[in-house]
Amino acid sequence: MRLATFRHDGRVRTGVVDGDQVRPFAGDPTMLEIISAGVPAALEGALPLADVRLLAPLQPTTLRDFVAFEEHVEGVRRSIDGSGGVPDAWYDAPTFYFTNPNRIYGPDDEVPFPAHSVNRDFELEVAAVAGPDGAIFGYTILNDWSARDLQKREMQVNLGPAKGKDFASSLGPWIVTADELERFKDSDGFLDLWCDVTVNGVEVGRDLLSNMGWTFETMIAYAGRDSRIVPGDVLGSGTVGNGGCLAELWGRNGRQDPPPLRDGDEVTLTVEGIGSLTNRIISGSKTETLPQARRRDPASARAERQH
Structure with a gap:
């Protein structure tokens, strides 16, 4: 079952997508209500998909993003910090970071990058x-947009990507219920789905989702350890290998080939069994330069304050 959130005649609604039509749920439950309480049985008359505006399928309660592909780790490390290989710690557990659940874009939305970022990337x-x-x-499909120049600078402080990531993530075009994809699971429980990405219609990367190091079930179990997972939490696989992002290719090629994204570029992610998610790149509003941190001798300050 494909469950969508969409706008029609000024109303935001949810419904079941069937071919080129969508049947709205009676009573207009939110996607989070559907996820929490179950898929309603009551449906209304079908609407042509061409007559509705698909939105991001849900507003996540949280958004964790993992890094489950060795090939991606190896390539991006070369691009971001010049080191090679995969850290031994990567094999210990499915590492993740939290990104911003309040900057979610949907199908065909324009995605604004930080205006001063030049190394713009998809994931x-x-x-x-x-x-x-x-x-x-x-x-669902996730595009974890990345401002690599901001990311590279900030991560020298040994914290997460922060402003290199939290300006935008895209989800869509809908949620495919888990039962629909069971037929794609291999003998080890991995989803054997082809994933590919094009920029302005030209294929840049293509990989199998089953090249992940851990299953989604294992990643959810790890995320919930000593913590809590609630309905509506979204957990990203991490970027697939073999060109799942530009930074991986930059690291392998030793140069920015293909080039970073620019205003007007159109990025389409397609995943077998799920669908396609397209967004167009624009620049966000310009921001003022922040002052640098005050340099201060803490010991001298404390000594002076005691007198």
């Missing part, structure tokens, strides 16, 4: 949507 991912009791409710 091709699949995301699991958590349901009750930490079970997987369904899957």
